[in-house]
Amino acid sequence: MNRHSRLIKLGLDTNPFYASKVIAEYACSQSRNSLSHAHQVFDQVPFNLKDTALWASLISAYSRSHQPHKALHLFSHMLLQPQPAPHAQPNSYVFTSVARAIASAPEQHLCLGQTLHAHVIKYGYIPNDVVVETALLHMYAKCGVLTYACKLFDEMPLRNLVTWNAMISGLVQNGMEINGFELFTEMKCLEIYAPDQFTVATVLSGCAGVRDLILGKQVHGFAIVSGFESNCSNAIATMYFDCGEVGSGEKFLDGIGGDVFMMLIKIRGYVSNAKYSDALKCISSAHNSIVILYQDHTVIVPLLTACSKLSLLRVGKQLHGLLITLGESFEFNLSDEDGEIIGCALIDMYSKCGDVFEARRVFDHLLPQHISHGNSMVLGYIYNGLIGDARALLEIMPEKNVVSWTSMMTGYVRSGKPNEGLNLLTKMYSNEEGLIVNGNCLTFVVGLEACSSLTDLEKGKQIHAKTVRMLVSADISNVVIGTALIDMYSKSGKLNYAQRVFDLMVEKNAVAWTSIIMGYAVHGLGFDALKLFQQMIGTGFEPNEVTFIAVLTACSHSGLVDSGLQYFKMMKKYNLVPREDHQTCLIDMLGRFGRLDEAFHLLEETEATEWSGEPSRATAWAALLGACHLHGNVKLGEKVAKKMLVNGKQISTTHVTLSNVYAAAGLWDEAYGVRESWRKEGNINGEPGLTSISMHMQNS
Incomplete structure (x- = not known):
C-alpha cells in the first residue's frame, strides 16, 4: 500500500499509532494477502511499544475476516505479556472483537467464552459497559447457551436497542420462539426503545419457524404502521410462504413490485409448499435467468428439487447448462460450501429422474469431491434399485x-x-x-x-x-x-x-401409541389394544390412519365385529378417509364371522358414495370372495366375482377363487367350466404349485 511505503521511507512504520492506521487499511483491502501484510506491520512494532489500539486493530481485523482462531490466539498473547503495560490493556473494543470471534465459531471456542466473561468482569466492564455486555450476550446466544444469555440480560442495569434485538434474536434462533415473542411484546409495552426493522424481521422469522400465521400478520401490521414494510419485505414474504399462505405471499410480492430478490423468495416459497410447477414457471418467465442465478446461485437447489419431484429431466439439464454458463461468465465454481450443496442437488436430480449415468458423470467431475457427494451418489444408486453399484461405490469412497x-x-x-x-x-x-x-x-x-x-x-x-x-x-x-x-x-x-x-x-407421540396398539392387536390381545387406544385418545393424541388399522386388526382378532364397525365409522370424526387397508380389514372381519351380506352392502355403499375416493377396491372385494368360499355362499360369490371381472380387477385370482367356491359346494361342473373359460381366454393355466422343502438328515 502507498501509505505503508511512505511510512517505511519516513521510518514511522514502527510507530504504533501509524501502524494501527495501516493495519486498518489492510483489513479493509480485498487483496488475498492483506491480513498477512497487516500481521507483518504488527510484528515490526517493538513489543514494549505495542499499545491497546494496535492490538485491537489486528484482533478486530481477524475477527471481521472470519478467522476467529487467529483473533483468539492474538488475544491470548496480549493477556500473557510478562509485564502488561498500562497502555496495552484490553479495552471494550478488544473484548467485543473477541466475543464476535467466539460467536462465529461456537463449536470450537465455546469454552473460551466463560474465560472472556471472567476477564471482562476483572477489568471492570461489567456492569458499566452496555456494548461489551451486549457482545457477551450475543456470544452466548450464538453458542446456544441461553441460560447465561438470559441471566446476563436480566442483570444488565442498562440496555439499548441492540441489547433487546440480540436477546430476541438469540431466543428465536435457538428454538425458543415463544419466549422471543414475549420479549418483543414486553419491549413494545415498556416503550423505552421502539422495535426497529431488525426486531421486526427477527420476530417474523420466528413466526415462520413455528408457522404462527396469526402473529405473523399482526407483526406485518406493526411493520406497516411503523414504516418498516419496505425494509422488511423479504422477511414478510418469507413468513407467508413458510406458513403455507402462498396466495398471501404472492399478493404481497406483487403489490410491492418484483425485483430479482423478490423472484428468489417466490421460487423458494413455491418449492417449500410443493408448488414445483409454479417455481419452474417463475424462472422460465424471468427476462434473464442467468442474472437471477448470479444474484443467488443457491436458488438452483430448490429448482433442481422441483425437477426431481416432477421428473423433468430435460428442464433439469437446462438448469445444469445455466449453471455451467454461470461458471464460465462469472468465474463461479463448485469448490465452496454452496457449491458442495449444489453438487449434491445435481446428483439427486439426475438420479431421481432416472439418469444414473449422468448423475455418476456429474459426481466424477466434481472437484473437490466431498463426502456428501459420495453419499448422494450412493443414495442415487439405491433409489434406482442398483444396490450392488451403491455398495461398490461405498467400498472405494476414501472417507x-x-x-x-x-x-x-x-x-x-x-x-x-x-x-x-x-x-x-x-x-x-x-x-x-x-x-x-x-x-x-x-x-x-x-x-x-x-x-x-x-x-x-x-x-x-x-x-x-x-x-x-x-x-x-x-x-x-x-x-x-x-x-x-x-x-x-x-x-x-x-x-x-x-x-x-x-x-x-x-x-410419546401418535406413532409410538400406534406401534404398541398394533403389537397387542397382532398378538390377539384385542381388548388390551382397545384399552390402549382409549388411553391414547384420553391423553390428547389424535389417531392416524395406521392407528385405525391397528384398532380394526384388534377387533378382527378378538371377534369384536360391532366394535370394529363403530371404529371404522369413527374415522370420519378425525377427518380420515378409509383406505383400501381399512376396508379390507373390515370386510375380512365381517366375512370371517359369516356376515357376508353386510360386507357386500358396505362395499357397494362405499363405491356408490366414493367415500374412499378410489372405487373398486380390488383387495377388499377379493377378501369378500374368499369369505364366500369359506362359508360356501355360492350365490353371493357369483355376484362378487361378476363385479370384480366387470371392473377388470385381479382377473386370474377371481377365476381361481370362484372355481374354489363352486368346488367347495360340490358344484364340480361349474368349477370346471370356470377354469375352462379362463384357459380359452388365453390366461395362465393355473397349474398346481410346487413347494420345495429342505430336510437336514443326520446319521445316528
Whole structure:
C-alpha cells in the first residue's frame, strides 16, 4: 500500500499509532494477502511499544475476516505479556472483537467464552459497559447457551436497542420462539426503545419457524404502521410462504413490485409448499435467468428439487447448462460450501429422474469431491434399485461418515436384504478399516427395522444395548428409537419388553401409541389394544390412519365385529378417509364371522358414495370372495366375482377363487367350466404349485 511505503521511507512504520492506521487499511483491502501484510506491520512494532489500539486493530481485523482462531490466539498473547503495560490493556473494543470471534465459531471456542466473561468482569466492564455486555450476550446466544444469555440480560442495569434485538434474536434462533415473542411484546409495552426493522424481521422469522400465521400478520401490521414494510419485505414474504399462505405471499410480492430478490423468495416459497410447477414457471418467465442465478446461485437447489419431484429431466439439464454458463461468465465454481450443496442437488436430480449415468458423470467431475457427494451418489444408486453399484461405490469412497453407512444399510433393508444391512452395521463398528464410525439415531432405527423383519430378538437386544451406551438413554428419551424398539420386540414375540420400553419413554407421540396398539392387536390381545387406544385418545393424541388399522386388526382378532364397525365409522370424526387397508380389514372381519351380506352392502355403499375416493377396491372385494368360499355362499360369490371381472380387477385370482367356491359346494361342473373359460381366454393355466422343502438328515 502507498501509505505503508511512505511510512517505511519516513521510518514511522514502527510507530504504533501509524501502524494501527495501516493495519486498518489492510483489513479493509480485498487483496488475498492483506491480513498477512497487516500481521507483518504488527510484528515490526517493538513489543514494549505495542499499545491497546494496535492490538485491537489486528484482533478486530481477524475477527471481521472470519478467522476467529487467529483473533483468539492474538488475544491470548496480549493477556500473557510478562509485564502488561498500562497502555496495552484490553479495552471494550478488544473484548467485543473477541466475543464476535467466539460467536462465529461456537463449536470450537465455546469454552473460551466463560474465560472472556471472567476477564471482562476483572477489568471492570461489567456492569458499566452496555456494548461489551451486549457482545457477551450475543456470544452466548450464538453458542446456544441461553441460560447465561438470559441471566446476563436480566442483570444488565442498562440496555439499548441492540441489547433487546440480540436477546430476541438469540431466543428465536435457538428454538425458543415463544419466549422471543414475549420479549418483543414486553419491549413494545415498556416503550423505552421502539422495535426497529431488525426486531421486526427477527420476530417474523420466528413466526415462520413455528408457522404462527396469526402473529405473523399482526407483526406485518406493526411493520406497516411503523414504516418498516419496505425494509422488511423479504422477511414478510418469507413468513407467508413458510406458513403455507402462498396466495398471501404472492399478493404481497406483487403489490410491492418484483425485483430479482423478490423472484428468489417466490421460487423458494413455491418449492417449500410443493408448488414445483409454479417455481419452474417463475424462472422460465424471468427476462434473464442467468442474472437471477448470479444474484443467488443457491436458488438452483430448490429448482433442481422441483425437477426431481416432477421428473423433468430435460428442464433439469437446462438448469445444469445455466449453471455451467454461470461458471464460465462469472468465474463461479463448485469448490465452496454452496457449491458442495449444489453438487449434491445435481446428483439427486439426475438420479431421481432416472439418469444414473449422468448423475455418476456429474459426481466424477466434481472437484473437490466431498463426502456428501459420495453419499448422494450412493443414495442415487439405491433409489434406482442398483444396490450392488451403491455398495461398490461405498467400498472405494476414501472417507465415510455415519450418513454413508446408514444410507447403505437403509438400501439393503428396504430392498428386502436385512441380513446384509445388519452385516454392514457390524462392519461399521469393526476395526477392519482402522476407523470406527459411531452410529446415530437413524442408524439404530434401520438396524432395529432389519431385526423386526427377521424377528431376530438377540441382535435386536444387542442394538438396544448399543443405543443405551452410545446415545445415553436414547431408548427412553428419543421417541423414534423408542418406537422402533417397540416394533422390534412386538414382532419378536416379546410384548412385555415392548410394553416396558413404552412405559419408560419420556416422550410419546401418535406413532409410538400406534406401534404398541398394533403389537397387542397382532398378538390377539384385542381388548388390551382397545384399552390402549382409549388411553391414547384420553391423553390428547389424535389417531392416524395406521392407528385405525391397528384398532380394526384388534377387533378382527378378538371377534369384536360391532366394535370394529363403530371404529371404522369413527374415522370420519378425525377427518380420515378409509383406505383400501381399512376396508379390507373390515370386510375380512365381517366375512370371517359369516356376515357376508353386510360386507357386500358396505362395499357397494362405499363405491356408490366414493367415500374412499378410489372405487373398486380390488383387495377388499377379493377378501369378500374368499369369505364366500369359506362359508360356501355360492350365490353371493357369483355376484362378487361378476363385479370384480366387470371392473377388470385381479382377473386370474377371481377365476381361481370362484372355481374354489363352486368346488367347495360340490358344484364340480361349474368349477370346471370356470377354469375352462379362463384357459380359452388365453390366461395362465393355473397349474398346481410346487413347494420345495429342505430336510437336514443326520446319521445316528
